[in-house]
Amino acid sequence: MSRIGKMPITIPAKVDVTINGSEVSVKGPRGQLNATMPSEMTITKEDGIIHVVRPSDERHHRELHGLARALINNMVNGVSTGYRKTLNIEGVGYRGEMQGKTLMMYLGFSHPVEVKPSPTITFTVEERGTVIHIDGIDRQEVGQVSADLRNLRPPEPYKGKGVRYSDETIRRKAGKAGKGK
Numbered sequence: 001m002s003r004i005g006k007m008p009i010t011i012p013a014k015v016d017v018t019i020n021g022s023e024v025s026v027k028g029p030r031g032q033l034n035a036t037m038p039s040e041m042t043i044t045k046e047d048g049i050i051h052v053v054r055p056s057d058e059r060h061h062r063e064l065h066g067l068a069r070a071l072i073n074n075m076v077n078g079v080s081t082g083y084r085k086t087l088n089i090e091g092v093g094y095r096g097e098m099q100g101k102t103l104m105m106y107l108g109f110s111h112p113v114e115v116k117p118s119p120t121i122t123f124t125v126e127e128r129g130t131v132i133h134i135d136g137i138d139r140q141e142v143g144q145v146s147a148d149l150r151n152l153r154p155p156e157p158y159k160g161k162g163v164r165y166s167d168e169t170i171r172r173k174a175g176k177a178g179k180g181k
Contacts, residue, residue: 005065009050009073012080017050019043024072028079031120031137035071038064043072050076078137085146087132091161094153095129103132107153107163121145131166 011017015028022039025032037043040061042053050072054065077083089096089107096105103115103123117123120141124133132149136142146165155162157173164170 003066005052005054005062005069007069009052009069009076011045011048011050011076015076015080017045017076019045019050024075026072026075026079028076030079030082033075033079033137035075037068037071040064041068043068074139078139082135082137083139083142085134085142086166087134087146087149087163088166089130089132089163090155091153091159094161094163096125096132097129098123098125103149105149105152105163108161113152115149117145 012028015026018025018027022037022041022043023034024037024043025034040055041064042055044051044053052065052069052072054061089105091108094107096103098104101117101123103117103125105113105115106129107113115123118141120138121134121136124135125131126133134142134146134149136145150163150165153162155164155168155170157171158175160170160172
C-alpha cells in the first residue's frame with residue numbers, strides 16, 4: 001500500500017472541495033485551483049476528509065495512487081496557506097527591485113532583466129534588493145518560476161555570485177594555484 005496514497009487529506013475550515021468524477025476543484029481564501037486526476041483513482045469526500053483509493057495493486061495504479069493524493073493535498077494547502085520560495089542574490093551590483101508588479105533584476109548584464117508575474121504569482125523584494133520572495137497558490141508554478149529566476153544567473157563556484165535558493169549551499173572551488181618554482 002502506498003504510504004502517501006493511503007493517508008487521508010483533512011480539509012481545513014474555509015476551504016471547499018468539489019469532486020466531479022476525476023475533476024477536483026478546490027476553493028479557499030487565497031483562490032481557486034482545478035485539476036484532473038487519473039481516472040482510475042476513486043476520490044471520495046466525507047466529513048471533511050478526502051480519501052483516494054486505487055482499484056488494484058498493479059504497478060501503474062500504485063504509482064498513480066500517491067501522485068493523486070499528493071496533487072490534491074498540494075491544492076488544499078495552496079488555497080488555504082499558499083507556497084513561498086525565497087531566493088538570495090549575491091554579487092557586487094546584483095539586485096532586484098519592484099516596478100509596480102514587475103520584477104526588475106540587475107545581474108551584471110548590459111541590461112536589466114524584466115520578469116512579469118502570472119496572475120497567481122506575487123514577488124516581494126527585501127533587504128536592499130538581495131532577497132526575493134515568490135508567493136503563490138500553485139506549488140508547481142511557484143517552484144517553476146523560482147527555478148526560472150535562478151537560471152537567469154546561476155551561482156558560480158568560485159566567488160558564489162549569482163541567484164540561489166535561500167537553503168541552497170554552493171560548493172566553493174579554490175581557484176588558481178600560484179606558480180611554483
